Amino acid sequence: MEGKSEMIATWLKKHRLIYTGATRHPFILNIRDGSIDLSSFRRWLAQDYIFVRASVPFVASILLKAWKESDDSSDMDLILSGMAALNDEIAWFKSEASKWGVALHSVVPHKANLDYCRFLESVMSPDIEYAVAITAFWAIEAVYQESFAHCLEDGSRTPEELKETCQRWGNTGFGQFCRSLRNIANRHLEKASDDVLSKAEVILIRVLEHEVEFWNMCSGEI
Numbered sequence: 001m002e003g004k005s006e007m008i009a010t011w012l013k014k015h016r017l018i019y020t021g022a023t024r025h026p027f028i029l030n031i032r033d034g035s036i037d038l039s040s041f042r043r044w045l046a047q048d049y050i051f052v053r054a055s056v057p058f059v060a061s062i063l064l065k066a067w068k069e070s071d072d073s074s075d076m077d078l079i080l081s082g083m084a085a086l087n088d089e090i091a092w093f094k095s096e097a098s099k100w101g102v103a104l105h106s107v108v109p110h111k112a113n114l115d116y117c118r119f120l121e122s123v124m125s126p127d128i129e130y131a132v133a134i135t136a137f138w139a140i141e142a143v144y145q146e147s148f149a150h151c152l153e154d155g156s157r158t159p160e161e162l163k164e165t166c167q168r169w170g171n172t173g174f175g176q177f178c179r180s181l182r183n184i185a186n187r188h189l190e191k192a193s194d195d196v197l198s199k200a201e202v203i204l205i206r207v208l209e210h211e212v213e214f215w216n217m218c219s220g221e222i
């Protein structure tokens with residue numbers, strides 16, 4: 001096995017194609033170039049609300065794993081701040097939905113969303129090691145950070161009414177949060193057995209696949 005000190009960088013190089021597929025999906029490129037169909041945006045808003053609610057027990061399970069398995073108490077502080085961010089996110093979705101005329105209580109989850117939520121639930125199992133689960137958490141957050149930050153870069157023509165959404169995940173504070181998660185994941189992967197490393201690599205690929213399917217669903221492609 002090659003050097004274990006920056007496993008995430010090694011895997012991102014190896015799986016660059018799917019990573020780019022998740023972070024530069026047409027749904028995001030259409031926000032960035034201003035051609036997004038607003039019915040796709042509404043679909044995203046409704047479906048992502050369901051996903052964010054399912055993320056709460058997922059992040060809680062990681063908090064529990066950190067408490068049991070981590071040698072560094074600052075891991076818990078970071079994960080707890082991620083929980084607090086989810087609380088804000090849920091409130092934001094509610095107010096954004098009322099702005100866009102989306103009735104959140106009557107949203108039916110699409111298959112890609114159900115599959116992704118089911119996957120989250122599988123990672124909550126106590127059998128899944130902390131290093132594996134934190135790798136999944138990092139990947140889930142990093143895809144949104146990289147995607148929405150791209151919509152705010154110089155040269156983007158993101159519609160004014162979508163800029164707040166892009167800021168939510170594309171801001172530098174969230175970027176720092178993702179870097180800290182990545183550092184924690186790397187630190188635990190460095191000490192992990194080859195068996196755990198293989199599981200973490202597979203989980204990373206699964207997250208990226210689910211993210212692509214999620215964007216496809218929002219674009220109305222499935």
Ligand SMILES: Cc1ncc(CN)c(N)n1
Binds near residue numbers: 052141
């Ligand atoms: C599908 C998806 N992936 C990631 C995130 C960022 N928490 C999200 N809100 N939704």
